[in-house]
Amino acid sequence: MVDGDPRISDPQRVRAMAHPLRLRLLDLLGMEPELTATECAERTGESVASCSFHLRMLAKYRYIEPGEPRGREKPWRLLSRERTIVPDFDDPDSVREVSAFAELVVDREADRLRRWLAAGASEPEEWASAGTVNTSSFWLTAAEMREVSDTLTELNSRLAERFAARRDHPARRPDGARFVHVFSATSAESIDSEEA
Structure with a gap:
């Protein structure tokens, strides 16, 4: 940086x-x-x-x-x-x-x-049902894919900011809280795949 x-x-x-x-x-x-x-x-x-x-x-x-x-x-x-x-x-x-x-x-x-x-x-059921795996697929231009990627990045940043105080101040962590990971990605079919 x-x-x-x-x-x-x-x-x-x-x-x-x-x-x-x-x-x-x-x-x-x-x-x-x-x-x-x-x-x-x-x-x-x-x-x-x-x-x-x-x-x-x-x-x-x-x-x-x-x-x-x-x-x-x-x-x-x-x-x-x-x-x-x-x-x-x-x-x-x-x-x-x-x-x-x-x-x-x-x-x-x-x-x-x-x-x-x-x-x-x-x-426990409350934890097992709280996680998610989501996928979506649609036709986009490169500019639209960039917009989706930027939106996901912004959302991840907002979520991290919302809960940041819990990292620095353990007393602010609610009882039963766990460290949770969020992973998002965008990808496109390669040009070779489109021709197949």
Whole structure:
């Protein structure tokens, strides 16, 4: 991010985030205002040394920053809760890295959704019935698809903003609240598919 811009296209920054543990650490820091490497290790099952290394790499590429020291403990916090990974179409490395990153995110979210669906029978009905999987298909121009994508991005941002205080102030979390993930995407049939 430069000057608060959450859009990221630099291939090195994208590559630096495209690691399963780093994405998990960013998830954890999205749940809590600050966490130490030790707290991250407890939650991931990784070693403190591994978490510390990956936290430092996330800091090097400006995804996180040191928090307020707690005695000898050194917590970390997100620099921004919003990140939009977009390719710079003038840079083939950027296009390649953003594409690889998007594939990793889709696989990760699909795995998360599969685990949620598999656990459905053991979840209380109020939780099992609260989740959703929606799909829609229609004919659009590229400009209209951009409008749909922008609308979904705006909606996700508004939802994140609405519940942001619960992250920073755990006392504001209602009893029984869980950390919930929202994943949205738009895609179009490829030109080859249209000809088939």
